[in-house]
Structure formats: structure tokens, C-alpha cells
Amino acid sequence: MSDVFDNVMDLARRRGFVWPTTECYGSVAGFIDYGPLGTLVKRRIEDLWRQFYVISEGYYEIECPTIGQEAMYIASGHVKGFSDKMCQCPACSEYLRADHVAEAHQVKNAATLSCEDLARSICTLPCPACGKKLGTVEVFSFNLMFQTNIGPGSQRKGYLRPETAQGIFVDFGRLLRFYRDKLPFGTVQIGKSYRNEISPRQGMIRLREFTQAEAEIFVHPEEKEHPNFRRYAEYAFPLLSSEQQLAEVEAKTYTMADAVSKKVIANEYVAYYLALTHELLVTAGVNPQKLRFRQHLPDERAHYAEDCWDAEIFSERFGWVETVGIADRTDYDLRAHADQSGDSFTVYLQYETPRREKRRIINANMGVLGPKYRGKAKAISDALQETTPGKDGATVTIDGEEIFVPADLYEVREEEVDVRGEDIRPHVIEPSYGIDRMIYAVLEHSYHEDEVEGEVRKVMRFPARISPIQVAVFPLMARDGLDTIAGSITRELQNQGILAEYDDSGAIGRRYRRQDEIGTPFAITVDYDTPENETVTLRDRDSMKQVRVRKDQLADLIPALIRGKVAFSSLN
Amino acid sequence: MSDVFDNVMDLARRRGFVWPTTECYGSVAGFIDYGPLGTLVKRRIEDLWRQFYVISEGYYEIECPTIGQEAMYIASGHVKGFSDKMCQCPACSEYLRADHVAEAHQVKNAATLSCEDLARSICTLPCPACGKKLGTVEVFSFNLMFQTNIGPGSQRKGYLRPETAQGIFVDFGRLLRFYRDKLPFGTVQIGKSYRNEISPRQGMIRLREFTQAEAEIFVHPEEKEHPNFRRYAEYAFPLLSSEQQLAEVEAKTYTMADAVSKKVIANEYVAYYLALTHELLVTAGVNPQKLRFRQHLPDERAHYAEDCWDAEIFSERFGWVETVGIADRTDYDLRAHADQSGDSFTVYLQYETPRREKRRIINANMGVLGPKYRGKAKAISDALQETTPGKDGATVTIDGEEIFVPADLYEVREEEVDVRGEDIRPHVIEPSYGIDRMIYAVLEHSYHEDEVEGEVRKVMRFPARISPIQVAVFPLMARDGLDTIAGSITRELQNQGILAEYDDSGAIGRRYRRQDEIGTPFAITVDYDTPENETVTLRDRDSMKQVRVRKDQLADLIPALIRGKVAFSSLN
Secondary structure, X not given: OOOHHHHXXXXXXXXXOEEXXXXXXXXXXXXXEEOHXXXXXXXXXXXXXXXXXXXHOOOEEOEOOOEEEHHXXXXXXXXXXXXXXXXXXXXXXXXXXXXXXHHHOOOOOHHHOOHHHHHHHHOOOEOOOOOOEOOOOOOEEEEOOOXXXXXXXXXXXXXXXXXXXXXXXXXXXXHHHHOOOOOOEEEEEEEEEEOOOOOOOOHHHOOOEEEEEEEEEEEOOOOOOOOOOHHHHOOEEEEEOHHHHHOOOOOEEEEHHHXXXXXXXXXXXXXXXXXXXXXXXXXXXXXXXXXXXXXXXXXXXXXXXXXXXXXXXXXXOOEEEEEEXXXXXXXXXXXXXHHHHOOOOOEEEEEEEEEEEEEEEEEEOHHHHHHHHHHHHHHHHHHHHHOOOOOOEEEEEEOOEEEEEEHHHEEEEEEEXXXXXXXXXXXXXXXXXXXXXXXXXXXXXHEEEEEEOOEEEEEEOOOOOOOOOOEEEEEOOOOOOHHHHHHHHHHHHHHOOOOEEEOOOOOHHHXXXXXXXXXXXXXXXXOOOXXXXXXXXXXXXXXXXXXXXXXXXXXXXXXXXXXXXXXXXXXX | OOOHHHHHHHHHXXXXXXXXXXXXXXXXXXOEEEOHHHHHHHHHHHHHHHHHHHHHOOOEEOEOOOEEEHHHHHHOOHHHHOEEEEEXXXXXXXXXXHHHHHHHOOOOOHHHOOHHHXXXXXXXXXXXXXXXXXXXXXXXXXXXXXXXXXXXXXXEEEEEOOOOHHHHHHOHHHHHHHOOOOXXXXXEEEEEEEOOOOOOOOHHHOOOEEEEEEEEEEEOOOOOOOOOOHHHHOOEEEEEOHHHHHOOOOOEEEEHHHHHHOXXXXXXXXXXXXXHHHHHHHHHOOOHHHEEEEEOOOOOOOOOOOEEEEEEEEEOOOEEEEEEEEEEOOOHHHHHHHHHHOOOOOEEEEEEEEEEEEEEEEEEOHHHHHXXXXXXXXXXXXXXXXXXXOOOEEEEEEOOEEEEEEHHHEEEEEEEEEEEEEEEOOEEEEEEEEHXXXXXXXXXXXXXXXEEOOXXXXXXXXXXXXXXXXXXXXXXXXXXXXXXXXXXXXXXXHHOOOOEEEOOOOOHHHHHHHHHHOOXXXXXXXXXXXXXXXXXXXXXXXXXXXEEEEHHHHHHHHHHHHOOOOOHHHOO
16 A cells, blocks of 8 residues: 555656666665756755855855764764664674664663663564574674775775764864854854664665754853844744653643743743744745654753754654754863864853952962972962962972961962953754755655546645746647747746746646646746737646736746745736 | 965965864865855855756756765776876885876876886885885875775775766666656766875865766767757857867867867867856856866877867966866766666667668578478577578577578578667766866956055955855944944845845944955945935945945845846946
8 A cells, every 4th residue: 555655756756856876786775866856856945944044044154074084073972972783683694773673572762771781682582674583692883974094095084974063063263263253153064964874764764875954053151042032932833842741741832932931942042943943844845734843851862962852744654753953052062172172162252341350369478488398489389379278278289299388378368350251162052954854754745636637636736936847838839939939938037047947748738737746836838829919828836727927027927926925826 | 485376275264265174183185174155155156057057058957875886886987997006105104196206207108107117117216205215116006986885794885976977877767767768968966076085285176075066968979969059159269179289389269160160179069068168167257368178188088088178277376277077978988887787778769750771581491491400490590580691501500509501491682671760879978067176266366456545455356146245234333223224234135045244343444355355246335324315335346436326226236236137337
């Protein structure tokens, strides 16, 4: 029995959205090709993402290499911790995710078990590939980074990046100067990331090579009010907080202002990007009825994260699929790179006005200290500054030797000093999008079948700005000059940057169906009235209604319709 | 002494165009980061490329994985042949390109020598790193593909693609169906490619990870007239043909029509893409005075290529740099994949009208053949069809046994048959662009210094459509409501997809200089007249002229100026 997944993927293969890769040599799981129409959809979704993050938010994009050196991934924790637990079936030699085998047989918390405990819990279970009992198997960690060598002689290890974020973190110093040493600022990256999955089997949902769009927003740790929060303060949608999940109750609709004030969401920054993500996904064509925001439970949230939410999209085949993650990662990443590299990864922020701060000064009586401690007197005097003296005196350590200095050898007093600023290590707010999953969701949610004149019409109801082909141009017949007129309309629209497709083959009804199936929102037909009165018909994909418009209006009208500035229903 | 390279790269680092990658861990040669402004320039150049190839030519883009399986690169020849000859200095252990060492000491044709001959020719030369004589060294081939393993257990080798083209070739069958089984059609890909260079030392010119934009155009082997050749027939620029190079004479200017008819360029397709490349590069900001097209010499051209040209761009530091290659690759690539995979990689093309063709029919006399050869008679009769009979008879091979059939046992006659079409293996025309080299050329050629009020003004004279920031918006003072007006102008332009930057810090002259240095073509200033009469000043980067325009005109005027539809000089 076929479900919408089968229908969508059949259409996607047939019409050139998504193809298995290198089919003639046998495809490799976890890799796909975007065909001509799929690539257009991908570009349009990436550009929509840029419209939100780069142009509106003002977060510049950078582009770092996909191959990174080892030190970076030691710092980020990927060399040590980015792994899955796997085993190999002794009978059929298939590689298996040990935690998945356990989970499929209701072993609790399989994802959190150690290798030894997992091995114990699966030894009585059957191999999902061959069905034989697994018995005694070794469970081991398999690092999910693709590894390679840079340059000859294999001296230098390189890894294909498992996420785009690290490239931004290590550029923090340069970025800070670019943003003129002020917080907050954001930087984004869109590009390929890689995870060497053990046995990916979910089409576009689990890829070994995939596209991420990530924003890293650097904020003052104590200033998590978004400067533009107003924009989404009253924006409302259902939230499934960790509390609600633990109480096993339904998602509840909040405005972002409410969610922050009731502490459902940790701060304005996280709330702002939940709302922006909601708006972006729906604009791209995700059905809002099949979209929810789920907070990480305490035991799934990274220890350093202050808050973390997933935008999950419902798929008929795969259930709720995590598509976007939005987290307050605190200063974890910058601190990790500071520790590994020795660079500071901080920003010196001047106070608006210098702060008067009390500071304790300890003045040694050198007249006594000098003769008493001789060569060590200066070191003792300096060391005293750092101590907290007791009632009788203070103990300092000089060259490993503990020295007790009686209270009468120094004087303690408090002074007021001007402090002009401080070194701050920013916190990071990170919205991270899986572009391929987003594309799959848009394909699935756009797919519709209806009946037209007794026949099934398959139609991809993409939002006009996502549709691969933006307008089709047909001559009613490929002769009598109609083809010439249609050709020149096509070229004129192309010169404006519109992706217009000319098609003169087959019956007009079949040409409409072909465009419906790939989601082309509008079709222009040049007929025998066109040479007479300079008008063409313009057809709307969803309503299938047609109106006549003047040919010389098209250059303005088509871009306006695609950008949603004019509604088709407002014509005639 | 610093040259323009130093000045440009200093500006590029300082202002966020190009950065060394992962600086805090020590950069790795052959990798760069595009900073915020560099990434914008890169996007705009990629989009300009798409405007030419995808929208105007109608060649759809596809996106294949960067990791490919071994079989594909065995077929393409990369596993065997994609390598450089190297050696390791016995004294300092530095890895060296053996042919470069030889070339630096005037060894002729170093690139074509065998490993043994190279080893002989460099043994008396000094190591360029430590200066000691190399002596007896082993010269060996080093494959330039980055290698990795797919999945656990290291069972499956993977390579990072050395070019984007192969992904298109292996998708030929799917693409052919997408284009409804007709020739010609084109497909493009823009994305990362990888070459594990032995010791890259030329900044953006020789990268281990770089961006390619390639078009593969599949044409009928006997129909190399471009359907739209008219567009460039009279387009003229200097060509340095192989003949001229051998005769050591200067490049000569041809129209494309002339170059084809005089057989300087092999065919219309190659000529068309030379011209399109010329137009594209100049539109992107390459100085046409520093651009030439050089034909490959007979000994540098691949044996299978029918013609091959490089667009070379002159750089003060690097001389003439190959930036685009345009080749007629014949059916080499498709044939290689057909041989390796067993798929056909052909297209069945129906003739417009069936062709009457003569065919020789050999009818065996079964009445004699049957009794004579018994069980083998049928096989002999079939085999006879494929033979070319001699005067006395024909020899056929049945189950390894040669059998001579006398001429009186069969009858030869000619018949006319209808042939409706044939299987064709298309030829491939390939324009292949190195995007990073193109960006470097645009940076270098855009860099200018002039003197303004006794001070050096550094200005990047990008074409407006390439500039990272498209318009700057300044309030004269950050108060009295001027900042609010400037802010709302900025946002209104951003909502139209224009990258507008608001800046209110520092003296107005300094703000202009800052924008000049990053190549922002226009700047809007809100001053004290603005609240009075609703006008602002608009400044042009290159002429530094200012005009007053109405504030409500900006939404139409700025996009028109950026797209070149309105010239600044036409205002007021």
C-alpha cells in the first residue's frame, strides 16, 4: 500500500526533483542528487532563509571550508564524543546501531546506556537484518565524522565538518572586529555538512551529506532581550514544553511575550527565533497544522544549554521529524575554543560610564619586611595583594614555600577605583536548520490530488516564491506566429530574472497538467485573440481559473504575483 | 615592496572579504574563509553566473554529493591519472612537486617527463626549501583526490569530487528524460570541488577546496551549430590561437562568426561560450584589457578534445591565470561511463522521415544446409548474416569451431529497408569556471586608489550588481529624528531584498570612505532638509557626485540604479 511518501518520491524522481545518486554504479545510501527542479526549490528555500536572516536580521553570511583540521574538532568535542554505538551481527556481518536494536525491543533509555550495558541488553535479541539471535557481540563507539588526510605523507588529519557552526565560532575574533567590537551580532552559514551514518535508511531525512543553515548570534550573557522583540511579542503558536511532556498533556498556544514572562521559554532571544522559524517554515510551504515546537527534556538537553527547542514537522511516513533546533548554548563553544587554542574569545566592553568600585589594598611595611625577608621581600609584598588576610596575619606562598606574615607588617585599607569596562565571553543563541528535511516537508505538504474532468490531477501547491518554474508560457498552437509571440514573452520574463518555461508540445490540457504536477503557479497562453487584441490568458494553478490580461502588463504583473504583492483573485 | 596583491589582500582581510581559515589553530594552506563581504560578492557572482547559464540559456542546475564512490572515478580516469609527480627532500623532509623543481631550473617539458626521468633531472638541483642538493630521490605519483571511507568497517572507499562535471555525466539518462529525449540540452552545477595539492602557496589561486561552476552541454556530434549563435556572431575580442602561439605572434581580434568560418575556433558551440564567458567576466568586473582567450597547444590538449580554450586573466602578482576552460570534449566522458557501468549513455533519435537504407541479406539454402550440418544449421544460418562472404564462400565460427560454408549454399542479395532513427552518443561542450579565481580577479581589478582632499582614497570599483553592500544609509547626525528616518529608509529597502547598511557612527566623510573601501556604489544621507522637504542626498561612489532626490523615489530608484537600468549621471 503506498502512502504519500511513495507518491511524492515517485513524482520527485519522475519529474526531476530528487534522484538516487550515481545510479549506474549502484546508489550509496545516505546520498541523493537534487535534479533540475529540486535544485531550484533548494535555491529558493535557501534564498528565503537569507531574506529572513541575512537581509532582515542583518546577520552576515560567511563561508568556511568543509574540511577542517583536527584541533578544531578536538575543541568542539566531536573527535571524542560525536559517535554512535554500533555492533556487527556475527551471523550476517551487517553493521547495526546497537541502541536502535535495543529500542525496537522496548529497552528503556537505550540511547543513554554504556557499550557494556547495551551489549548485555541486546544479546538475546534477533538481528534485524537476518533474524538470528545476536548472542555475544561487541558494542563499540563509531565516530560519525568522515576522516581524510590533508596533503601528502598523511601527516595531517582532516575531518569533513559535522556542522557549519564551528567555522563561525573559530572566526569569532575576526567577526567581532567586523562588527566593530559590539554585541549583539549574528553570523550565518549555509552549506554542506557530513555525518557518516552507520546505516541510513530514511531517504532525505537521514543523509550522510546534507545542507545546514545555521545562525550563531553572540549576545551579552546578561542581556537576552532581543532588540526587535516587539516584532513577535504577540505572535502565537502551540508550544510543547518539557513540563507539558512530563505531565503528558497537549501542546498549548502562547504568545511569545507570554511564553517568556511565564518562563516557558528561557528568554526573548530564544522566543524570537522560535517565532521567526515558525514564520519562515510556513512561508516556505510547511503546513502550520503539521508543525510543532517541542522543548528538550532535561535528560536530552546538553548540560551546558540554557534552553533548547526543536521545530518538528509531521510526515505521514516518518512521524514528527526534528527539522530545526533552537538553543541557548551559553558560552560553551567559545570557552571550548579558548581553552584549546589559548586565544581569549572574549569582547572588552566599555561601561557607559566608568564604575566606581571598592578595592582592597594591602600595603606592606617594607621598612620591616625588607630586613626580615631580604631577597624575598618584594615577592611577599606582591603576593600579599592577592591574599585574604586573617585576623593575626596572612599566609603567602613564595617559590613553593609557605610564609606567615604577621598582621603588624602590613596595612589593609579600602580604595575606590574607576573600572572602565570588562572582558565578556558572549553567549550563543543558535537556530540550526536542516535544509533537506525542510525540502522534504515542503514536498510532502505541497502534494495534493484532486479530480478534474473525471481524472486525477496531481498538483504541487508550492507557495509561488518556492515553485521551481515560476511561469509557463504556451502558444495555443506552435504555428501561425503564436509560437513567436510566446517565445518573446518567455525571453522578456527571463531577462527580468523570472524562470519562465516555454512549452508548445501536446494538447493544452496536458501542458497545464504537466505544470500543475511540478507546481508552476501561473501559466500564460497565447491564442488566436492575442495578435488581434494584444491580450493573453493567465491561469492560476490552484483555482484553475483563467483571466485575460494585456500582454504589456505581464512584465509587471508576473513578478508581483510571484512575490505575493498582487493576488490572482484580485484580477478582473 | 608591496604590489596590488598585498594591498588587495590587506584590504580583504581587514574589511572581511577573505580570511585565513581557523587562524587560532594555525591556518592550513589551500583553505580560506570568505568573510561577510566576501561571501556576498561570491553569492552575487554565482547568481550572475546563474542569470547567464540557468535563466538565459535555460540550462538547469543540479546538485550532486561532493563525496562520490570509487567506480565513478575509475571510469572518469581520476583514480588512475589525477596525480602530480612529487618527491621528498632527503635533507629537510619537505614534500616537493618534482616537475616544479625541474621547471624552476629550465628543464624542458618537465610536466611531461616520467618519474624516472624527473628523478634523474633533479638529482643535481638544490631543494627549494632547504637549499641542499636533492641527490638521489624517488619521484612518485601522488593522487590529488581526497579519500575517505563511507560507513563503518572501511569497506567502501569514497572520494571528494575533483570536479562537479562527473555528477552530471552519470545522471545523463535521467537528464535526457527530463529534457524529453531531445538534443541539445545543458545542465550545470555550482559547488565545492577538492584537490589535495601538494604544497599550495598562491592564496586564492590554488586552493585545496574551491568552488566550480560547470556547464555540460550535450549536443549531436554532427550538429555543432548553436541555435542562438546570432547573439554573439558579431561579438569580437582578441583570440590567441595555438597557431599564433606557435608562430609567437600577438593575439588577434575576431568576431565569433569570422573565427568559426576561418576555423580558428572549431565550431559555433565553442565560439558561443567563449563570447558568453567574455561578456560574463566583464559584467562581473574583470577588466577586459586584462582578459585573453588562449587556445590549448596540441601537446597540452587532451587527446580526445576537439578544441579547448582558456580564459586567462592577468594578475599583477600571478601573471596570466587560467580562470575558465571551454572545451569540446567529444563523447569521451559518456563513453567512459558507458564502458564502466554497462549503461548505454546514448539517445535514440528518430529521423524526421525514415531513411531508406540498403542492407545485405544472406539467405541460406536450408534444404541443403539442414541435412549437411544438422543441429548446427540454424546457428550457421544466423551467423552468415554477420559475415562478409568471400568469392568462394564464408567462414563462420560456431561454438569456437570454424566452419567454411561454400558459396553455393546461400544466396546474397541487397534489400532496401526503412530505418527510423539511430542511437547517438552526444558530444559534450564544457565551459568550466573557477569561481574563487574569478573573485580574486574581480577584487584585484576593482581595487583603485585616488586622492581626495590630499588623502589617499581606497575604493573598490565593483560593478553595482557585484558590490556586497548595495546602498549605505546615513543620518547626518544620530539624533533629532534623522536616525529614525534613516532607519526606516534602510528597513524599507531591506524589505525589497536590497542589502542596505545603516551607519551613524563617526564623521560623514569617514563614513563615505568606509563604504568606498568596500565598494558600496551608492550612499543616501538624511540631513536637516529631509524633514523639511522630504528629500535626501544620493552619492555616487565613483564620481563622488551628490544629487538630491525625493525620499519616496528611493524604493524604485535604488533597485534601478543597482540593476543598471538607470544611470546615476542621468539624475538631475
